[in-house]
């Protein structure tokens with residue numbers, strides 16, 4: 402939908418850019434037909450990394466040492482990926498057990514996955530698998546096959562930044578969502594298991610951890626745990642076949658001399674001790690969010706206050722308390738809570754969006770505008786554009802209001818509808 406306006410440009414660029422060609426897969430060493438270059442993959446990854454992080458809960462900030470630790474393990478594994486991409490690893494503030502890789506080597510692991518792993522070798526298995534997705538061009542191939550919006554490539558070709566407000570920014574968020582949620586297919590998953598496990602073995606970890614990890618996934622998928630099914634297991638369906646393949650590979654690796662790899666259990670448990678200590682607090686906050694969605698603000702409030710008592714340094718707990726106060730119509734109190742969230746993490750769009758919406762309700766146009774703008778800088782949302790449009794309209798800036806409504810009107814649902822209605826009314830004037 403969003404891409405209709407750029408469709409002709411897209412076709413044109415196809416002819417200009419995609420004459421096709423031969424590339425060597427750095428991981429498998431085989432040559433394959435492809436046209437997305439390494440430089441383009443790096444550009445896509447760098448462009449989409451921030452929106453992808455923001456829409457998945459933002460960075461985990463309570464224990465920054467955990468991110469350093471994951472990054473160290475990731476770089477140790479990625480050193481054996483056969484391609485020197487600008488690898489980066491972050492921990493996301495998200496309870497869903499998941500991990501993903503963007504083209505060009507930009508990776509993320511959710512805290513919900515980290516708290517479930519048992520040792521550093523299992524983490525190395527996850528990261529080796531994800532590094533392989535990036536290194537073996539799996540995301541690039543999805544773009545080449547047309548399974549992903551080619552806009553990902555287009556955006557970097559024409560430069561998302563230059564166009565400022567509106568379409569292209571919204572597109573960047575759409576692309577990030579697609580890149581995170583892409584399913585690579587069975588062959589790519591097999592390849593990532595195979596080369597990822599070899600990678601971790603070469604990096605000095607016991608490859609058998611890849612088997613125990615798969616066994617854990619298989620068990621969890623049988624248990625039908627909702628958060629696992631929507632997380633890692635959605636894109637990585639575990640199977641007895643995958644476990645068996647990994648077992649055979651480990652036997653082969655052992656006979657090739659990879660026999661004294663480490664597990665790093667103590668080191669891993671020390672690294673996640675803060676996460677483990679806060680496990681109940683995050684569970685309470687997740688329950689609070691569900692209660693709020695179900696319309697039970699009182700229950701949500703008592704749950705989130707438990708979470709704040711247990712871990713007051715977590716910014717999203719304060720922001721959630723702000724969301725509850727907002728729902729209750731207590732906008733001053735909401736602002737106080739969002740302030741606390743922003744004091745603890747000034748880099749998450751949701752805190753600014755919440756405070757900006759509260760200022761809208763309080764009639765403080767200047768502060769609302771400043772916060773809503775801060776939020777769209779981090780992650781463009783249709784609700785922020787709609788409110789910015791209303792402010793621009795109230796200030797008599799009709800052209801700007803129209804552009805905001807146009808951006809917001811690209812979405813489905815009540816926000817898009819309201820934006821389109823307002824735009825139609827503006828153009829009739």
Ligand SMILES: [Zn+2]
Nearest residue numbers: 530590593637
């Ligand atoms: Zn995978």
